[in-house]
Amino acid sequence: MRTYRIRHQTAYHYERRVTSSYGLYHLVPREDARQHLLGHRIDVDPVPSDRVTDVDVYGNTRTWYHVTEPHTDLVIIGTTDLTVAAQTVPVEALALPWERCRPEQRRDIADWWRAVDLTLPSPRVDVLPEVAGYAAPSFPPGRPVGEAVEELNRRIHADFAYDPKATTVTTRVGEVLRIRAGVCQDFAQLMVSCLRSVGLAGRYVSGYLATVPAPGQPRNIGADATHAWAGVWIPGADWYDLDPTNDRPVDESHATVAWGRDYSDVAPVRGVIFGDGGGSSMKVSVDMAPLEVSTFPAP
Numbered sequence: 252m253r254t255y256r257i258r259h260q261t262a263y264h265y266e267r268r269v270t271s272s273y274g275l276y277h278l279v280p281r282e283d284a285r286q287h288l289l290g291h292r293i294d295v296d297p298v299p300s301d302r303v304t305d306v307d308v309y310g311n312t313r314t315w316y317h318v319t320e321p322h323t324d325l326v327i328i329g330t331t332d333l334t335v336a337a338q339t340v341p342v343e344a345l346a347l348p349w350e351r352c353r354p355e356q357r358r359d360i361a362d363w364w365r366a367v368d369l370t371l372p373s374p375r376v377d378v379l380p381e382v383a384g385y386a387a388p389s390f391p392p393g394r395p396v397g398e399a400v401e402e403l404n405r406r407i408h409a410d411f412a413y414d415p416k417a418t419t420v421t422t423r424v425g426e427v428l429r430i431r432a433g434v435c436q437d438f439a440q441l442m443v444s445c446l447r448s449v450g451l452a453g454r455y456v457s458g459y460l461a462t463v464p465a466p467g468q469p470r471n472i473g474a475d476a477t478h479a480w481a482g483v484w485i486p487g488a489d490w491y492d493l494d495p496t497n498d499r500p501v502d503e504s505h506a507t508v509a510w511g512r513d514y515s516d517v518a519p520v521r522g523v524i525f526g527d528g529g530g531s532s533m534k535v536s537v538d539m540a541p542l543e544v545s546t547f548p549a550p
Contacts (some may be wrong), residue, residue, distance in 0.1 A: 260534075263326075265323050265324070268323050271317065274521055276313070276329075284336075288331065290547025291330070312509075344486070354367045354452050357486045377424050379425050379428075382441070382445055390403075411433060438479075439456070440479075443455050454483075455481060462538055462539050
């Protein structure tokens with residue numbers, strides 16, 4: 252188990268003053284068996300006149316905000332101290348034939364129905380014939396699900412180049428498959444599409460990756476921004492998360508914020524402005540640094 256302080260800053264600048272900004276953010280990491288929050292706060296400048304927090308259908312914390320003070324700059328900073336442990340999935344669960352992990356075939360599992368939604372196409376994850384063709388070699392009949400998804404994870408890492416200039420936030424799965432390049436969001440959504448193409452439940456996970464790797468480990472790819480990875484539902488063992496960008500299962504260097512069908516469910520910050528605004532720019536910076544002891548609240 253490791254302790255971290257995460258600082259996530261999103262800064263918008265507008266060439267002309269806007270009258271108000273209305274938006275939504277997912278910036279509170281999840282509290283679960285793998286993670287424990289030691290402290291969390293979100294600072295918005297200008298201060299919103301209205302802010303409402305609730306929990307969505309997947310259990311993610313989300314906050315709606317409305318800034319009514321005219322402004323040319325909007326800054327949102329999330330600061331979190333938390334402990335993170337490695338995920339644990341029973342070996343016998345990963346040894347199940349992958350066909351036996353399809354939610355529709357596991358009505359003997361109490362929560363099977365919760366995973367069904369994540370077997371279907373979603374707004375940003377198309378389930379295409381060409382994706383099914385790419386996924387198929389990893390899923391021969393009877394193969395243990397752990398071996399199958401780990402090989403798929405490894406293949407995506409090997410076959411696709413990490414290139415922040417190759418795609419945008421709106422790039423579709425089919426285009427990523429064609430150009431064989433993208434960023435963590437693209438690789439996670441591609442892996443989710445592959446899982447769904449064979450009838451497995453795949454979830455898109457948004458979070459952070461430690462900016463300082465463990466001693467002797469290579470630098471993490473994608474650690475200088477928000478990160479994303481994919482999870483597969485394992486009957487009786489919850490979820491098994493894998494990071495195709497870095498070719499490994501999720502471990503204690505990954506902090507989970509939210510999960511859903513795809514990026515559109517869990518975007519860290521999004522919104523609209525009222526007024527002309529002219530041109531605009533956005534800068535995002537993320538730091539997930541190890542702590543010896545939490546001293547929250549942060550200075």
